[in-house]
Amino acid sequence: MPEEYAKPLPVPDEESQPFFDAAREGRLLIMRCKSCGAYRYPSRDRCDVCWSTETAWVQASGRGTVYTFGIMHQLYHPGFKEEIPYNVAVVELEEGPRTYTNLVGIPNDQIRVGMPVEVVFEKLTDEITIPKFKPAS
Amino acid sequence: MATNGLTMRGRAAIAGLGITEMGRIYGHDASWFAGEAIRLAVEDAGLTKDDIDGLLINAGITNGLTLALQTYLGLQKLRLLCQMNAAGSTAAQMVQYAAFAVTHGLANYVVCVFADAPLQQNRSAGAAYGGQRRPAGMASLTSAYGLFGANASYALAARRHMALYGTTHDQLGQIAVSTRLWATMNPRAQMREPITLEDYHASRWIMEPLHLLDCCLVSNGGVAVIVTTAERARDLKQPPVYIWGMGQGHHAPAVRAGWEPETHTAATIAKEAAFRMAGIELSDIDVLELYDCYTYTVLVTLEDYGFCKKGEGGPFVADGKLGPGGSLPTNTGGGQLSSYYMWGMTPISEAVIQARGQGGERQVPKHDFVLVSGNGGILNYHGTLILGPNPA
Numbered sequence: 001m002p003e004e005y006a007k008p009l010p011v012p013d014e015e016s017q018p019f020f021d022a023a024r025e026g027r028l029l030i031m032r033c034k035s036c037g038a039y040r041y042p043s044r045d046r047c048d049v050c051w052s053t054e055t056a057w058v059q060a061s062g063r064g065t066v067y068t069f070g071i072m073h074q075l076y077h078p079g080f081k082e083e084i085p086y087n088v089a090v091v092e093l094e095e096g097p098r099t100y101t102n103l104v105g106i107p108n109d110q111i112r113v114g115m116p117v118e119v120v121f122e123k124l125t126d127e128i129t130i131p132k133f134k135p136a137s
Numbered sequence: 138m139a140t141n142g143l144t145m146r147g148r149a150a151i152a153g154l155g156i157t158e159m160g161r162i163y164g165h166d167a168s169w170f171a172g173e174a175i176r177l178a179v180e181d182a183g184l185t186k187d188d189i190d191g192l193l194i195n196a197g198i199t200n201g202l203t204l205a206l207q208t209y210l211g212l213q214k215l216r217l218l219c220q221m222n223a224a225g226s227t228a229a230q231m232v233q234y235a236a237f238a239v240t241h242g243l244a245n246y247v248v249c250v251f252a253d254a255p256l257q258q259n260r261s262a263g264a265a266y267g268g269q270r271r272p273a274g275m276a277s278l279t280s281a282y283g284l285f286g287a288n289a290s291y292a293l294a295a296r297r298h299m300a301l302y303g304t305t306h307d308q309l310g311q312i313a314v315s316t317r318l319w320a321t322m323n324p325r326a327q328m329r330e331p332i333t334l335e336d337y338h339a340s341r342w343i344m345e346p347l348h349l350l351d352c353c354l355v356s357n358g359g360v361a362v363i364v365t366t367a368e369r370a371r372d373l374k375q376p377p378v379y380i381w382g383m384g385q386g387h388h389a390p391a392v393r394a395g396w397e398p399e400t401h402t403a404a405t406i407a408k409e410a411a412f413r414m415a416g417i418e419l420s421d422i423d424v425l426e427l428y429d430c431y432t433y434t435v436l437v438t439l440e441d442y443g444f445c446k447k448g449e450g451g452p453f454v455a456d457g458k459l460g461p462g463g464s465l466p467t468n469t470g471g472g473q474l475s476s477y478y479m480w481g482m483t484p485i486s487e488a489v490i491q492a493r494g495q496g497g498e499r500q501v502p503k504h505d506f507v508l509v510s511g512n513g514g515i516l517n518y519h520g521t522l523i524l525g526p527n528p529a
């Protein structure tokens with residue numbers, strides 16, 4: 001029997017299901033307003049720029065830069081016990097939207113604001129894969 | 138009719154202040170603390186229960202206060218009642234709405250109250266603000282990444298400032314040191330032992346770049362103030378604290394490029410209205426009571442009011458000018474970092490004490506104008522008050 005995933009597992013809803021479906025296939029989707037073209041992330045049912053509800057999922061380049069980051073030393077959830085201290089970062093995607101994430105493939109003490117990163121995908125369960133970011137190659 | 142705010146200058150006043158015991162006070166819920174704070178505020182003002190005809194309520198992290206507070210206190214004939222929420226900027230905003238209400242005849246004596254009891258025996262203070270919400274959809278990604286609680290979000294904000302402007306831990310630490318010095322003179326303060334920069338650096342990491350001593354306390358307690366007209370306030374027991382200026386500013390979170398509320402707060406908006414209404418300049422401010430949920434909050438707030446240029450907050454505070462004897466007395470009761478964490482009521486309560494000249498050992502000699510700033514969300518919501526003992 002496979003070991004149960006110990007950290008909080010994302011729960012897709014109807015609106016975000018296409019995002020999680022694409023992530024399972026290794027593609028990063030973000031929303032784009034059909035009316036004004038503004039990108040947004042995470043998903044929302046209305047454009048915060050022009051208020052249009054006409055929207056489409058589009059594939060992001062997966063490239064971005066580290067907007068800010070921190071190293072978490074406090075344990076809020078038992079699933080993170082083995083990882084403390086771990087990083088949490090905000091990545092600004094090339095298209096503009098910002099997303100919380102974890103950076104992988106780099107020691108915490110080498111992370112810098114502004115460094116270029118690219119998306120990678122981490123499979124958590126058969127259903128759930130989430131995007132993370134690593135230093136750009 | 139032109140309404141540039143000038144018609145409100147000095148028209149309302151804070152006439153009563155009630156502060157309960159603070160900190161690890163167990164066995165009472167938020168309603169009890171609210172009731173105690175209100176009882177003390179009414180007594181402080183020289184009023185009676187029957188005088189109170191307005192009640193504005195701000196619940197804390199446990200949502201321990203509701204409209205049922207009215208029933209609990211038997212306030213049977215209120216003319217104004219609302220539970221308000223703009224996070225940490227609520228308290229300043231309640232005073233603002235109360236000021237408009239009393240000057241326009243909706244009520245005569247409006248109580249504004251905050252109370253909370255997040256601390257439990259045998260549980261860490263950090264657990265009280267852990268924030269383990271479990272939303273669905275893409276919002277549920279944040280906990281998958283291990284982002285929990287306000288500490289983490291403020292750490293991300295502080296890091297951005299440090300990266301952009303070269304702000305250092307020594308500079309943030311100096312805010313903690315200066316604030317603690319004030320707390321040593323406040324009998325109500327939860328933390329009264331002086332600290333050094335060395336202590337600051339030695340305090341454990343919460344989320345880098347924030348040390349424990351960058352973070353505010355968690356408190357059980359309550360604070361209430363009573364707002365009335367300037368005329369009525371002059372007939373009451375305490376010296377009136379006039380509301381010279383008021384303002385608000387609110388920035389939505391930083392969802393995309395070109396937008397940085399973490400380093401550029403809406404205090405820039407709130408201050409415009411407040412200083413225009415008061416008809417004074419920044420240099421007229423004698424005492425600052427700034428929301429200091431984190432050391433960084435003070436630093437960025439100072440910048441956004443214009444006490445120094447954007448990005449220069451670090452060098453600005455490094456000489457200890459915020460502390461006792463400094464040129465910019467700030468958070469003179471020890472703030473949220475060292476006295477008690479009553480959200481926006483922490484700065485308001487100390488501002489009332491200073492404006493009245495009742496600060497005892499820590500009283501700032503010149504206190505004609507006291508600036509109060511409330512901050513909520515992750516530096517998203519901002520409320521400003523300019524208070525003073527002199528009639529406008």
